Amino acid sequence: MTPKPHLLIVDDEAGIRESLSSILKDEGYHVEAVASAEEALQRAAHGDLEVILLDVWLPGLDGLEALSRLQVIPRAPAVIMISGHGTIETAVRATKLGAFDFIEKPLFWCATLSNSGGSRRKISYSAASSAIVIRLSGTVCP
Numbered sequence: 001m002t003p004k005p006h007l008l009i010v011d012d013e014a015g016i017r018e019s020l021s022s023i024l025k026d027e028g029y030h031v032e033a034v035a036s037a038e039e040a041l042q043r044a045a046h047g048d049l050e051v052i053l054l055d056v057w058l059p060g061l062d063g064l065e066a067l068s069r070l071q072v073i074p075r076a077p078a079v080i081m082i083s084g085h086g087t088i089e090t091a092v093r094a095t096k097l098g099a100f101d102f103i104e105k106p107l108f109w110c111a112t113l114s115n116s117g118g119s120r121r122k123i124s125y126s127a128a129s130s131a132i133v134i135r136l137s138g139t140v141c142p
Contacts, residue, residue, distance in 0.1 A: 005050035009033040010040040010066070011082070012058050016105070020053065037066035044070055049077040054099075056083035056090060064094060071098040 007029055009020050017033040024031045034040050037058050044052065052070065056063040067079055081094045084105035091102040 006030045008049050008052045011055040037061035047075045052077050052079045067097045
């Protein structure tokens with residue numbers, strides 16, 4: 001059995017970190033969580049993360065600056081930006097900086113994160129009451 005992706009949750013709100021971590025761990029994912037962009041950059045430097053869920057508005061270094069810095073590390077993970085105060089301009093900027101996707105809080109995990117083997121992985125979630133599908137490595141969620 002192929003292991004599921006290694007995820008990092010970056011959010012300054014403890015409740016968000018704890019709830020997402022709990023859901024994803026229950027699904028069998030290796031999940032870590034940190035409260036700042038600085039911690040995320042240190043952790044990402046190890047090169048073993050596959051997906052980062054990164055809040056836009058963080059104290060100190062913000063999520064967009066962290067996203068920019070993450071893009072230059074070897075084996076950069078896919079970064080999904082999350083924000084409770086997102087704007088179209090912020091989403092466009094994040095995409096231009098290399099974000100895989102941009103979603104608004106609150107996040108409602110509807111199905112499951114699953115791994116279909118090898119480096120192919122898929123994440124299915126519902127955000128703001130509309131179904132959204134994320135494609136990673138060419139795999140599409142049903």
